[in-house]
Amino acid sequence: MHFALDVCVTGNPNGWPAIQEHVVDITEKVAMPCPPHRPAPLSLHQKQREQRRVGQGGRAPPPQSSGNMAAPATSIGDKRFLIFFDFDETIVDENSDDAVVQAAPGRKLPTWLKDSFRPGHYNEHMQRVLGYMAEQGVQEDAIRSAIEKIPASPGILALFQYLRAHPRDFETVVVSDANMYFIETWLCRVGARQLFQKILTNPAAFDSSGRLVLRPHHSHNCARCPENMCKQVVVQDYLAQRAKERGHPFQRVFYVGDGANDFCPLLTLGPMDTVFPRRDYPIHKLIIESQPMVIKPSVVPWIRGEDVVDHLKKLAEDR
Ligand SMILES: [Mg+2]
Numbered sequence: 001m002h003f004a005l006d007v008c009v010t011g012n013p014n015g016w017p018a019i020q021e022h023v024v025d026i027t028e029k030v031a032m033p034c035p036p037h038r039p040a041p042l043s044l045h046q047k048q049r050e051q052r053r054v055g056q057g058g059r060a061p062p063p064q065s066s067g068n069m070a071a072p073a074t075s076i077g078d079k080r081f082l083i084f085f086d087f088d089e090t091i092v093d094e095n096s097d098d099a100v101v102q103a104a105p106g107r108k109l110p111t112w113l114k115d116s117f118r119p120g121h122y123n124e125h126m127q128r129v130l131g132y133m134a135e136q137g138v139q140e141d142a143i144r145s146a147i148e149k150i151p152a153s154p155g156i157l158a159l160f161q162y163l164r165a166h167p168r169d170f171e172t173v174v175v176s177d178a179n180m181y182f183i184e185t186w187l188c189r190v191g192a193r194q195l196f197q198k199i200l201t202n203p204a205a206f207d208s209s210g211r212l213v214l215r216p217h218h219s220h221n222c223a224r225c226p227e228n229m230c231k232q233v234v235v236q237d238y239l240a241q242r243a244k245e246r247g248h249p250f251q252r253v254f255y256v257g258d259g260a261n262d263f264c265p266l267l268t269l270g271p272m273d274t275v276f277p278r279r280d281y282p283i284h285k286l287i288i289e290s291q292p293m294v295i296k297p298s299v300v301p302w303i304r305g306e307d308v309v310d311h312l313k314k315l316a317e318d319r
């Protein structure tokens with residue numbers, strides 16, 4: 001997956017905003033499909049269903065294409081609910097920015113690089129980390145493999161299975177301050193890329209020298225959030241865009257997250273909505289410490305993905 005990010009940078013030498021706009025634009029169009037040599041593994045449930053069909057004399061369905069960017073086959077206009085997922089320590093049980101360091105020489109970063117981190121500038125820091133790894137000869141295969149090895153959070157794949165079994169009810173979206181390459185790589189690995197209608201994150205692509213280049217998702221004026229991403233603005237914009245396209249808003253919005261940067265988007269959710277904070281993680285503590293009435297959605301802490309499934313089941317049955 002090499003495309004012309006470096007060309008866009010050198011082609012716009014005069015300023016960051018032009019680069020940023022251009023890169024976001026191309027990333028929308030060329031976001032990575034799952035690699036063809038790595039078909040999405042079928043879930044056990046799917047395998048059993050297919051074996052039954054074949055056994056009954058029916059034809060086996062064609063293999064699923066794994067994760068192109070086309071909209072899912074089911075109609076997307078009539079879904080009742082929208083569920084947002086954070087990625088690091090929510091979908092996956094580690095931070096992908098830490099996990100990628102497993103591909104660095106000696107599986108660690110030099111002290112000068114660790115010390116160069118400035119609070120609020122995490123994206124820039126990761127850019128330096130990925131630059132260092134490229135200089136050390138770490139190639140895409142090693143990075144991909146480190147990301148693919150990250151374990152799923154407990155019960156998250158069961159939650160994905162539930163959502164996949166209810167395609168008419170749920171539109172599913174990632175909102176993450178990781179990056180497009182890590183997220184798509186991991187979702188492809190577990191065969192879940194197609195579940196997600198949209199991945200809202202920092203654009204990322206390998207340049208011609210083999211370095212993974214990150215770009216900020218957007219710019220915003222929120223004082224609480226890092227300069228490359230305010231998830232409240234991202235969530236608000238997405239909800240407004242989808243309400244316009246559908247002609248009406250979603251009945252309910254859900255948000256599953258763990259981090260301090262998942263708190264800002266909760267301020268835009270309403271009383272019909274639900275936030276699922278990972279129990280005892282920073283977002284949960286921030287919610288507990290927040291003033292009464294600041295958070296309007298219901299709060300349902302989770303330890304396992306099945307806790308989220310249980311709650312969604314109750315709401316989905318309530319037509
Ligand atoms: Mg997180």
Ligand SMILES: [Zn+2]
Nearest residue numbers: 222225230264
């Ligand atoms: Zn914010």
